[in-house]
Amino acid sequence: MSQAGDDIMTRKKRARVTLEQVANHAGVSRATASLVVRGSPHISKETREKVLNSMKELGYIYDRVAANLRSQRSSTVGLIITEIGNPFFSELLVGVHEALDKEGYTVILGTTFDSPSKQDALLSTMLEYRVGGVIMSPVPGCSVDMVERLKQWEIPVVLVAREMPSGEQFDYIGIDNVAGGRLVTEHLIQQGHRRIAFLGGFSGSSAWRDRKKGYCQAFHQAGLEIDESLIIEAPATRQGGINAIKQALQHPNPPTAAFGYNDIVAFGVMLGLKEAGMIPGRDFAVVGFDNIQESSMFNPPLTTVSAFPQLIGTYAADILHQRMNGDAGEAKRLILQPELVVRESSLLHSDHQF
Amino acid sequence: MSQAGDDIMTRKKRARVTLEQVANHAGVSRATASLVVRGSPHISKETREKVLNSMKELGYIYDRVAANLRSQRSSTVGLIITEIGNPFFSELLVGVHEALDKEGYTVILGTTFDSPSKQDALLSTMLEYRVGGVIMSPVPGCSVDMVERLKQWEIPVVLVAREMPSGEQFDYIGIDNVAGGRLVTEHLIQQGHRRIAFLGGFSGSSAWRDRKKGYCQAFHQAGLEIDESLIIEAPATRQGGINAIKQALQHPNPPTAAFGYNDIVAFGVMLGLKEAGMIPGRDFAVVGFDNIQESSMFNPPLTTVSAFPQLIGTYAADILHQRMNGDAGEAKRLILQPELVVRESSLLHSDHQF
DNA sequence: GTGAAAGCGCTAACAG
DNA sequence: CTGTTAGCGCTTTCAC
Numbered sequence: 001m002s003q004a005g006d007d008i009m010t011r012k013k014r015a016r017v018t019l020e021q022v023a024n025h026a027g028v029s030r031a032t033a034s035l036v037v038r039g040s041p042h043i044s045k046e047t048r049e050k051v052l053n054s055m056k057e058l059g060y061i062y063d064r065v066a067a068n069l070r071s072q073r074s075s076t077v078g079l080i081i082t083e084i085g086n087p088f089f090s091e092l093l094v095g096v097h098e099a100l101d102k103e104g105y106t107v108i109l110g111t112t113f114d115s116p117s118k119q120d121a122l123l124s125t126m127l128e129y130r131v132g133g134v135i136m137s138p139v140p141g142c143s144v145d146m147v148e149r150l151k152q153w154e155i156p157v158v159l160v161a162r163e164m165p166s167g168e169q170f171d172y173i174g175i176d177n178v179a180g181g182r183l184v185t186e187h188l189i190q191q192g193h194r195r196i197a198f199l200g201g202f203s204g205s206s207a208w209r210d211r212k213k214g215y216c217q218a219f220h221q222a223g224l225e226i227d228e229s230l231i232i233e234a235p236a237t238r239q240g241g242i243n244a245i246k247q248a249l250q251h252p253n254p255p256t257a258a259f260g261y262n263d264i265v266a267f268g269v270m271l272g273l274k275e276a277g278m279i280p281g282r283d284f285a286v287v288g289f290d291n292i293q294e295s296s297m298f299n300p301p302l303t304t305v306s307a308f309p310q311l312i313g314t315y316a317a318d319i320l321h322q323r324m325n326g327d328a329g330e331a332k333r334l335i336l337q338p339e340l341v342v343r344e345s346s347l348l349h350s351d352h353q354f
Numbered sequence: 355m356s357q358a359g360d361d362i363m364t365r366k367k368r369a370r371v372t373l374e375q376v377a378n379h380a381g382v383s384r385a386t387a388s389l390v391v392r393g394s395p396h397i398s399k400e401t402r403e404k405v406l407n408s409m410k411e412l413g414y415i416y417d418r419v420a421a422n423l424r425s426q427r428s429s430t431v432g433l434i435i436t437e438i439g440n441p442f443f444s445e446l447l448v449g450v451h452e453a454l455d456k457e458g459y460t461v462i463l464g465t466t467f468d469s470p471s472k473q474d475a476l477l478s479t480m481l482e483y484r485v486g487g488v489i490m491s492p493v494p495g496c497s498v499d500m501v502e503r504l505k506q507w508e509i510p511v512v513l514v515a516r517e518m519p520s521g522e523q524f525d526y527i528g529i530d531n532v533a534g535g536r537l538v539t540e541h542l543i544q545q546g547h548r549r550i551a552f553l554g555g556f557s558g559s560s561a562w563r564d565r566k567k568g569y570c571q572a573f574h575q576a577g578l579e580i581d582e583s584l585i586i587e588a589p590a591t592r593q594g595g596i597n598a599i600k601q602a603l604q605h606p607n608p609p610t611a612a613f614g615y616n617d618i619v620a621f622g623v624m625l626g627l628k629e630a631g632m633i634p635g636r637d638f639a640v641v642g643f644d645n646i647q648e649s650s651m652f653n654p655p656l657t658t659v660s661a662f663p664q665l666i667g668t669y670a671a672d673i674l675h676q677r678m679n680g681d682a683g684e685a686k687r688l689i690l691q692p693e694l695v696v697r698e699s700s701l702l703h704s705d706h707q708f
Numbered sequence: 709g710t711g712a713a714a715g716c717g718c719t720a721a722c723a724g
Numbered sequence: 725c726t727g728t729t730a731g732c733g734c735t736t737t738c739a740c
Contacts, residue, residue: 016507018717029727034719042725061507064482065423066717070732076462076483084451090444097438097465106479108430109463111451125460128418129430153370153415267651297621299653372733383711388735396709420733424716 017058026054037062074132077320080110080122081137086236086264087292088309089137092160095313096135103321105132114139120146131155133320135313138164140204156323158316161309163206171323173316173334177207180305180338181214184259184287187303187340189222191348193257193285197230199244199269200237201261208233208261211289215259230255234265241268242275249276257285257346263295264288266302270345285346301343308336371412380408391416428486431674434464434476435491440590440618441646442663443491446514449667450489457675459486468493474500485509487674489667492518494558510677512670515663517560525677527670527688531561534659534692535568538613538641541657541694543576545702547611547639551584553598553623555615562587562615565643569613584609588619595622596629603630611639611700617649617658618642624652624699639700650697657700660693 023033028047035043036051054060068074079096081089093109100107108131110122119139123146126134133156138147142164150157151169158171188196198215201208212231219226232247234240241260245268248255260266266288270280280286281300288295288304295302315334377387382401389397390405408414422428433450435443451461462485464476473493477500480488487510492501496518504511505523512525542550552569555562566585573580586601588594595614599622602609614620620642624634634640635654642649642658649656669688 016717020717030717031719031728032726035726038719044725047726059503061478062482063423063484063717064479065419065484066732067719068732069417069419069423069734070717070719072732084444084448087441087444090438090441094438097463101465106483107463109451109461111455124415125418128416129460130417130419149413294648294651297648297652299651299655301653370733373735374733384733385712385735386710389710392735398709401709417733420716421735422716423718424733424735426716426735 016063017060018063019060022051022054022058022060025058026050068130074130075104076106076108076129076131077324078108078110078122078126078129078131078134079136080112080119080126080134082112082114082139084111086262087294088161088262088290088307091292091309092137092313095310095315096317097313099314099317100321103317105321112139116142123147123150126150127153127155133157133324135160135316135320137161138167140202140206140208141165156320158320158323160312160316161207169331171316171319171332171334173312173319173336174207175307175312175336175338177210177338178214178217180289180307181211181259182218183214183338183340184289184303184305185215185218186222187342188257188259188285188287188346189218189224191257191285191346193255194224195227195230195253195255195257197232197245197248197255197258199232199248199258199260200234200240200265202233202236211259211261227253236261236265238264238268238271241265241270242272243268245269245272246276258287260286260288262288263290263292263302263304266295266304266345267298270298270300270302281345282348285348287346291341295341296343298345300345303343303346304341305338306341307338311336370417371414372417373414376405376408376412376414379412380404422484428484429458430460430462430483430485431678432462432464432476432480432483432485432488433490434466434473434480434488436466436468436493438465440616441648442515442616442644442661445646445663446491446667449664449669450671451667453668453671454675457671459675466493470496477501477504480504481507481509487511487678489514489670489674491515492521494556494560494562495519510674512674512677514666514670515561523685525670525673525686525688527666527673527690528561529661529666529690529692531564531692532568532571534643534661535565535613536572537568537692537694538643538657538659539569539572540576541696542611542613542639542641542700543572543578545611545639545700547609548578549581549584549607549609549611551586551599551602551609551612553586553602553612553614554588554594554619555590556587565613565615581607590615590619592618592622592625595619595624596626597622599623599626600630612641614640614642616642617644617646617656620649620656620658620699621652624654624656635699636702639702641700645695649695652699654699655697657697658695660695662690662692665690 019033020030023030033051036048112119116139135158137160160173232244234244258269260269266286269286273280278284288302291304291306295304373387374384377384387405390402466473470493489512491514514527586598588598612623614623620640623640627634627638632638642656645658645660649658
């Protein structure tokens with residue numbers, strides 16, 4: 001449960017200056033010095049300056065660990081994401097970090113790599129470090145048990161980007177994946193496509209299920225039938241996209257367009273097409289999901305749907321901040337509406353620059 | 355110096371189970387329970403199990419904050435980078451985080467956005483949180499003073515990617531920017547270019563100065579003269595690249611090729627060229643630096659130099675780990691050799707796929 | 709092998 | 725406004 005593991009620790013040899021030493025040096029009590037450190041207004045100017053001088057002179061360093069222990073508070077928050085490598089999450093991280101930083105919180109980072117046991121371990125660690133709150137993107141198929149433990153200790157939890165089964169009790173910020181899936185698929189149908197593959201990602205994730213739902217809705221609304229064999233699960237990576245499109249192309253009645261679970265998959269799909277001698281955006285339409293920065297820079301530029309990761313992060317941080325300040329209202333749900341961004345990868349009639 | 359700021363804190367209402375309660379429940383002393391928690395081998399099997407059962411039953415959570423306070427150790431490390439938005443740093447973060455995680459450390463994250471005062475504040479915060487070590491990429495023009503404070507408290511510091519003036523006392527991991535700059539420039543010269551702009555970045559950063567040095571070396575070795583007016587400083591962003599190339603194109607004797615300070619700048623340069631009606635890779639050669647993931651996906655694919663950010667992160671974490679375990683040897687310098695990656699953006703004679 | 713007592717550096721509650 | 729006293733939850737001697 002704890003495993004101190006002596007080898008991972010560092011012992012400080014030179015003792016720090018303590019508040020007591022500062023107090024002695026300044027000729028006041030520890031309590032007074034403490035008040036000065038914390039900027040209390042009930043301190044006379046002279047005393048304050050005396051103490052501040054002593055602090056400077058002795059090279060005093062405030063010990064937040066001790067202070068937090070005594071006061072039973074915390075100004076750290078945990079951020080748990082699945083993968084920093086994915087730009088969607090690194091942009092989300094930017095939003096969270098920037099907002100929390102502004103409010104004076106310190107961020108402890110954890111990545112699960114989609115492993116439930118890793119996620120549990122991270123949540124434990126965060127509990128052990130007495131974080132004041134947690135922002136997390138749960139791993140697919142994650143059980144509420146562990147996360148409920150946090151709730152039990154009145155540590156607010158804000159979920160981002162992915163929902164959790166029966167996680168209605170938690171605040172959630174995400175985008176409308178159903179609407180996003182529908183937007184993308186409607187666009188492709190409007191471009192004349194009838195056989196549209198849905199590639200990459202796994203059905204374990206709520207985002208996948210919702211995007212697929214939107215995909216299906218668009219088909220139904222257009223009065224078209226869905227060919228389940230064009231829905232191919234694969235890791236949400238570039239390689240996953242490459243493999244998925246290759247499989248799709250071997251279909252006896254192959255698709256003419258593909259909806260990648262996210263932009264990374266879509267990149268893979270385009271690379272796979274090129275390897276197969278096809279030109280994405282001319283011979284085959286591709287769309288993605290997320291609108292990460294590089295999607296506009298790909299060759300050809302990728303049609304996709306904006307998922308506003310940074311904004312999600314900012315909102316999540318704001319809500320967490322409110323919760324940590326005592327807001328005990330009902331669980332909030334903030335669902336951003338995605339926006340279709342049409343680029344060349346899905347416009348087969350267009351001429352490319354190259 | 356501390357500014358507790360009541361509003362950023364959260365008070366826990368429900369008290370945690372303490373080790374004392376576990377000890378009582380199990381009918382042993384606090385000290386014994388503590389030994390069990392830490393997996394001491396000097397405990398009888400029965401006692402251990404009794405205690406472990408009580409822990410489970412009561413829902414005990416180890417309090418690392420209290421433990422660290424008492425034992426004067428720390429298993430947290432601080433990671434300070436300039437910007438998470440830049441893929442170079444997010445890949446570096448991946449390397450650091452993965453390696454530290456494996457060793458059981460917890461990472462506190464900070465970003466400076468290249469602001470020296472922000473960097474100082476972050477270092478203070480990390481000190482206040484009693485981090486056991488710090489990995490940082492110093493802001494340009496950063497003074498050693500603040501960082502020396504850490505050294506003074508025997509908190510090991512490992513510098514990554516950027517050096518610090520008179521920072522020889524610190525471990526440093528980075529790439530050979532001089533060699534990288536030379537590689538890139540030699541390549542362009544070999545392609546027949548004589549007027550090569552060096553765009554983006556600021557001379558305040560050691561990486562900039564070194565890359566420029568390499569650029570100059572290549573010119574000298576080829577017996578060519580350098581035109582200082584083709585060296586244009588600008589923010590190391592896409593927009594910076596756009597602006598810099600526009601300025602360069604207005605030169606009475608404009609360049610035929612550009613070396614972007616990093617890949618992001620190079621992307622901007624290519625976008626700027628397109629806006630000016632030129633086609634990068636056909637009318638104008640562009641190379642970057644870093645070889646971030648998206649450089650292979652750009653249109654056209656970008657010639658660049660691999661800077662191995664993730665590897666740098668991994669090495670930095672390893673060295674820090676050694677330091678935190680008492681390795682007090684001389685400051686280490688690990689300089690990775692960059693590798694030229696030739697792609698279409700610099701091969702004017704090649705035919706593109708589009 | 710286990711227990712008793714002391715104390716890490718700080719803040720809280722109350723006096724004055 | 726400032727000082728006194730107690731104690732956060734844990735680890736560390738040092739007994740036995």
